[in-house]
Amino acid sequence: MASKYIALPKGVSEKDFEAAVGHFRGILGDDAVLTSAEQLIPYTKTMMPVPDAEHTPSIALLATTVEQIQKIVAVCNQYKIPVWTISTGKNLGYGSAAPAERGQIVLDLKRMNRILEVDKDLAFALVEPGVTYQQLYDYIKEHKLGLWLSMPAPSAIAGPVGNTLDRGVGYTPYGEHFLFACGMEVVLANGEVLRTGMGSMPNSNTWQVFKWGYGPYLDGIFTQSNYGIVTKFGFWLMPEPPAFKPFVIQYEHEEDIVEIVETIRPLRISGVIPNAVVIAHALYEAPVKARRGDYVSGPGSIPDEAVYRIMKDHKLGIWNVYAALYGTQEQIDVNWKIVTQAFGQSGKAKILTEQEAANDPAFAYRTKLMRGEMTLTEFSLYNWRGGGGSMWFAPVSQARGSETLKQMALTKQILAKYGLDYSGEFIVGMRDMHHIVDVLYDKTDAEQTKAAYQCFDELLTEFSARGYGIYRVNTAFMDKVAETYGPVQRNIHRTLKKALDPNGILAPGKSGIR
Amino acid sequence: MDETRRDFIKGMFASGTFLALGVPGIARAASVGPLFDSTRNCRLLLGNTTGAESFAKGVQSACFNHGSRHHGALPVFRFESELSTGFLHLVDLLMQSRNTRWIAVMDHADAAIFTELIRNSAAHLLASGSHTFAAGDHAALPLRHVWAAASPAYSTGGLLASMLAREQYSFSIVERFLTQSAGESIENAALSLPEFLPYHRADQPVTRLYCAGVPLPEAGRLLGWETSKNQESLFSRTIASTASRNETAGSTTVEYPQSGDWVEATGYAVAAAALGMKINRESCSERAFVYRSGQGHPDHKGLSGVNFASFVIDV
Numbered sequence: 001m002a003s004k005y006i007a008l009p010k011g012v013s014e015k016d017f018e019a020a021v022g023h024f025r026g027i028l029g030d031d032a033v034l035t036s037a038e039q040l041i042p043y044t045k046t047m048m049p050v051p052d053a054e055h056t057p058s059i060a061l062l063a064t065t066v067e068q069i070q071k072i073v074a075v076c077n078q079y080k081i082p083v084w085t086i087s088t089g090k091n092l093g094y095g096s097a098a099p100a101e102r103g104q105i106v107l108d109l110k111r112m113n114r115i116l117e118v119d120k121d122l123a124f125a126l127v128e129p130g131v132t133y134q135q136l137y138d139y140i141k142e143h144k145l146g147l148w149l150s151m152p153a154p155s156a157i158a159g160p161v162g163n164t165l166d167r168g169v170g171y172t173p174y175g176e177h178f179l180f181a182c183g184m185e186v187v188l189a190n191g192e193v194l195r196t197g198m199g200s201m202p203n204s205n206t207w208q209v210f211k212w213g214y215g216p217y218l219d220g221i222f223t224q225s226n227y228g229i230v231t232k233f234g235f236w237l238m239p240e241p242p243a244f245k246p247f248v249i250q251y252e253h254e255e256d257i258v259e260i261v262e263t264i265r266p267l268r269i270s271g272v273i274p275n276a277v278v279i280a281h282a283l284y285e286a287p288v289k290a291r292r293g294d295y296v297s298g299p300g301s302i303p304d305e306a307v308y309r310i311m312k313d314h315k316l317g318i319w320n321v322y323a324a325l326y327g328t329q330e331q332i333d334v335n336w337k338i339v340t341q342a343f344g345q346s347g348k349a350k351i352l353t354e355q356e357a358a359n360d361p362a363f364a365y366r367t368k369l370m371r372g373e374m375t376l377t378e379f380s381l382y383n384w385r386g387g388g389g390s391m392w393f394a395p396v397s398q399a400r401g402s403e404t405l406k407q408m409a410l411t412k413q414i415l416a417k418y419g420l421d422y423s424g425e426f427i428v429g430m431r432d433m434h435h436i437v438d439v440l441y442d443k444t445d446a447e448q449t450k451a452a453y454q455c456f457d458e459l460l461t462e463f464s465a466r467g468y469g470i471y472r473v474n475t476a477f478m479d480k481v482a483e484t485y486g487p488v489q490r491n492i493h494r495t496l497k498k499a500l501d502p503n504g505i506l507a508p509g510k511s512g513i514r
Numbered sequence: 515m516d517e518t519r520r521d522f523i524k525g526m527f528a529s530g531t532f533l534a535l536g537v538p539g540i541a542r543a544a545s546v547g548p549l550f551d552s553t554r555n556c557r558l559l560l561g562n563t564t565g566a567e568s569f570a571k572g573v574q575s576a577c578f579n580h581g582s583r584h585h586g587a588l589p590v591f592r593f594e595s596e597l598s599t600g601f602l603h604l605v606d607l608l609m610q611s612r613n614t615r616w617i618a619v620m621d622h623a624d625a626a627i628f629t630e631l632i633r634n635s636a637a638h639l640l641a642s643g644s645h646t647f648a649a650g651d652h653a654a655l656p657l658r659h660v661w662a663a664a665s666p667a668y669s670t671g672g673l674l675a676s677m678l679a680r681e682q683y684s685f686s687i688v689e690r691f692l693t694q695s696a697g698e699s700i701e702n703a704a705l706s707l708p709e710f711l712p713y714h715r716a717d718q719p720v721t722r723l724y725c726a727g728v729p730l731p732e733a734g735r736l737l738g739w740e741t742s743k744n745q746e747s748l749f750s751r752t753i754a755s756t757a758s759r760n761e762t763a764g765s766t767t768v769e770y771p772q773s774g775d776w777v778e779a780t781g782y783a784v785a786a787a788a789l790g791m792k793i794n795r796e797s798c799s800e801r802a803f804v805y806r807s808g809q810g811h812p813d814h815k816g817l818s819g820v821n822f823a824s825f826v827i828d829v
Binding site: 039045056090287 | 623633634653
């Protein structure tokens with residue numbers, strides 16, 4: 001007899017699952033327990049090159065309170081049901097809202113969307129997991145708080161909790177988001193509620209201003225992990241600067257990445273350029289202005305000749321460096337002089353100010369990201385090939401020119417082997433670079449989908465063999481990446497898991513941890 | 515809601531961006547009932563994508579042929595800017611359109627955002643499709659459709675396969691259903707698919723495959739259904755074709771219009787299913803049609819290299 005559920009958790013009988021669902025209905029009410037296929041399809045959609053059936057949830061639960069989550073966790077423990085928690089579920093290209101494994105229930109916290117506090121003077125926010133960047137942006141504007149957000153490219157529809165917990169980045173001076181996290185509330189697998197840092201102390205008013213508390217610092221173990229369910233999250237906001245000067249610097253040759261990085265690194269480390277600078281390849285920016293099909297058809301990766309035509313037609317560099325200066329006008333004037341001198345030395349750089357690049361759509365959306373304004377323009381990447389396939393390949397590199405060139409060349413070579421394009425960028429930290437490549441493919445094409453899977457697998461293998469670690473990955477490849485960090489780290493992860501979640505109910509498979 | 519957004523919605527409903535597409539381009543065909551006869555409204559949402567006009571033409575034609583008088587031509591709403599810059603307007607539009615079935619078409623960038631908006635708005639997603647005509651003549655089957663649907667009750671593939679085969683396109687259509695049930699016992703209109711050899715796989719997941727002009731092993735490879743076993747051992751020939759089974763059940767044979775434009779045909783098939791036309795429903799988890807034309811590629815009307823996504827949702 002066919003099941004009444006679209007999937008069941010592994011090892012759980014339908015009878016037990018039915019009993020658990022009855023408990024969930026009692027806790028949440030019928031409307032907050034999603035069981036129909038029509039309600040659940042959006043939770044099955046991923047952009048990964050594996051069958052969506054492998055990531056189909058059994059049901060989804062919409063909780064609104066910490067107490068409900070505590071009760072849900074108790075039921076999951078009783079019936080050994082795995083629960084995959086999402087905040088806003090916008091981890092597109094990393095698995096979206098779908099669980100790591102078929103049959104897991106999705107705990108969707110989108111309705112826990114209260115902005116609990118935004119302190120104008122101390123410049124911090126405390127929010128629930130369902131709060132979106134758009135919501136917080138509107139709140140700050142409405143209350144004229146003079147604070148800026150830092151958010152990733154899917155800004156408006158994503159949220160700070162999910163992005164930071166997955167150690168995502170943004171483009172302002174606060175772009176390394178976890179650096180600016182301060183205090184979490186976490187429901188543990190045993191139902192206890194932990195407040196990290198100063199939050200553990202009754203009557204403390206320093207939860208969102210002092211990270212460390214006393215004893216071992218715990219916040220980190222609740223990022224990219226499955227040790228608890230974060231229900232409140234504090235983070236710091238950037239005071240709106242009196243002046244802001246965005247600019248773009250274009251280079252014409254791929255080898256110029258060496259000069260770019262060598263020039264930027266000292267400016268970043270010294271704080272002359274304070275924000276998370278982006279060095280975007282032409283093919284990362286091209287979808288904002290052009291379609292792939294206008295330049296090339298047929299199999300294989302796009303040839304360099306076509307890339308140069310795109311650059312010429314759409315006024316792009318092969319590398320496009322987006323950065324900004326923040327502060328008083330006097331500070332900006334001084335730093336601008338330092339920046340232009342540094343980049344002007346070789347004569348290769350073309351420096352464009354906001355006035356000179358004002359009508360450029362790529363510059364416009366990059367500028368928005370660098371000043372914490374909402375934009376979804378980067379989604380145009382999904383039109384480059386069409387077909388809905390996307391995976392983010394995200395190795396970390398030293399902020400050293402020779403390293404970035406090596407990574408770029410290796411990535412491009414492996415992508416080309418499978419007929420895929422290099423749509424890459426480097427996001428510059430102070431000493432590191434997040435090398436971000438969108439592996440785009442057409443999911444309607446079975447052959448290309450298979451190639452994309454093999455390509456991604458090879459990228460992971462080759463990069464890890466050279467000591468290049470991946471900082472974040474989609475749910476189909478989490479085990480493989482976890483393996484690349486070696487047995488000792490994996491064992492520690494497992495030991496923590498066993499101690500904190502002995503029944504293994506919280507998001508099994510996240511970061512390869514079970 | 516702020517005034518700007520309220521005005522925007524008001525404007526849309528008051529016909530500021532309303533578009534009556536007029537008499538459809540596809541010739542009228544025989545209707546088949548019972549069809550979409552609920553009190554639910556049905557509307558068409560057009561994104562800024564190549565082929566949107568053709569798709570809309572097909573939708574209106576299906577509505578003309580198979581919709582009830584209550585519906586007439588479907589009201590059309592466009593989002594002028596891409597979703598990436600105006601998604602809040604669309605959220606409001608959806609939220610204010612209770613008891614409405616939306617047929618939507620858009621590019622893949624907007625589709626990624628739209629899927630998330632559907633999930634957030636608690637709308638019901640009945641079916642979502644991805645449609646591609648590969649540019650150039652290199653692809654074995656240049657025209658490809660992939661659907662995810664809640665159940666076979668929202669199946670589009672049978673009708674579309676029939677339309678495209680008649681126009682000699684080489685294509686693949688894959689439908690994946692979250693639940694296998696085709697719904698309550700219904701009058702199931704039959705299509706004539708004489709060229710197709712039907713196969714089925716009875717073990718889980720229940721899969722049906724229709725091949726024409728392509729041997730079974732190659733069809734499996736083209737669909738990415740390769741396994742360690744060969745296709746012959748996995749699939750069995752279905753003894754009675756869908757058409758003949760339906761004929762014995764006494765259902766009506768459906769007629770459908772002719773269109774040499776694959777995007778228009780896609781719009782027609784999507785709308786026919788959305789309006790409740792019950793064609794070739796079969797209980798299964800997955801179904802595919804693979805067709806290779808013996809006549810080479812037909813005139814593509816400039817629609818090769820085009821790809822887009824479609825949705826049918828209930829709000």
